Amino acid sequence: MIRDKQRIFLVEDDLNFGAVMKSYLEMNDFDVIWVNDGKEAIGTFRSYDFDICILDVMLPGVDGFTIGRKIKEIDDDIPIVFLTAKTLKKDVLEGFKIGADDYITKPFDSDVLLLKIKAILKRNQRFSEDTGFEEFKIGKYLFNYRHRTITLENKSQKLSPKEAELLKMLCIRINEVLDRQETLKKIWKEDSYFTTRSMDVYVTKLRKYLKDDPSIEINNIHGSGFILLVNE
Numbered sequence: 001m002i003r004d005k006q007r008i009f010l011v012e013d014d015l016n017f018g019a020v021m022k023s024y025l026e027m028n029d030f031d032v033i034w035v036n037d038g039k040e041a042i043g044t045f046r047s048y049d050f051d052i053c054i055l056d057v058m059l060p061g062v063d064g065f066t067i068g069r070k071i072k073e074i075d076d077d078i079p080i081v082f083l084t085a086k087t088l089k090k091d092v093l094e095g096f097k098i099g100a101d102d103y104i105t106k107p108f109d110s111d112v113l114l115l116k117i118k119a120i121l122k123r124n125q126r127f128s129e130d131t132g133f134e135e136f137k138i139g140k141y142l143f144n145y146r147h148r149t150i151t152l153e154n155k156s157q158k159l160s161p162k163e164a165e166l167l168k169m170l171c172i173r174i175n176e177v178l179d180r181q182e183t184l185k186k187i188w189k190e191d192s193y194f195t196t197r198s199m200d201v202y203v204t205k206l207r208k209y210l211k212d213d214p215s216i217e218i219n220n221i222h223g224s225g226f227i228l229l230v231n232e
Contacts, residue, residue, distance in 0.1 A: 008030050010034040021034075021110070030117075033050070053080045068095070079101040080098070081101060140152055148163070162202060175228070
């Protein structure tokens with residue numbers, strides 16, 4: 001099913017505050033999945049497709065920083081906003097080291113949080129209206145760009161946003177060379193040694209995802225880029 005709303009993962013143990021925030025965000029046309037126990041967070045995160053995470057830092061059992069680290073291991077591209085009543089500099093720095101997009105201190109204005117969420121989502125382009133519903137047939141695989149899935153028979157592989165963008169670009173130019181510099185600037189926003197190495201890692205991941213169809217190849221064209229070949 002195609003989602004028509006952006007989905008927020010909210011982890012907040014204060015029942016009153018959590019209920020109010022969930023209601024407020026839903027009134028502003030978001031789909032909100034809320035858990036009030038940090039121990040349930042990772043299992044819930046794996047069960048849904050989220051666009052952004054809002055994590056309270058001070059949680060019983062498993063703290064928000066620990067949850068944030070595990071979420072980034074699963075999907076390094078997903079935006080995270082930490083909520084906390086603490087204003088210590090070391091805690092703020094810890095949040096950003098994990099990869100937080102923002103760090104908001106309680107109490108805060110709900111309208112400010114809403115604006116921050118919208119700005120982060122727009123910047124990360126995780127729910128761009130111009131992506132449309134697009135599917136590509138790659139050998140025996142079906143690639144759904146909107147849902148970021150590769151499916152073979154009944155087995156489905158979820159892709160990260162960058163993996164989906166890269167595979168889409170390869171599919172659009174199937175059997176043609178995809179220019180490395182062009183791709184880096186479009187997806188990574190820069191062409192540097194580190195982003196080049198990152199792109200190589202993503203290509204290796206895509207090869208692994210598509211390995212069950214021997215007719216599919218993603219070849220490195222030295223000095224130029226990559227080419228997706230399907231030998232039918």
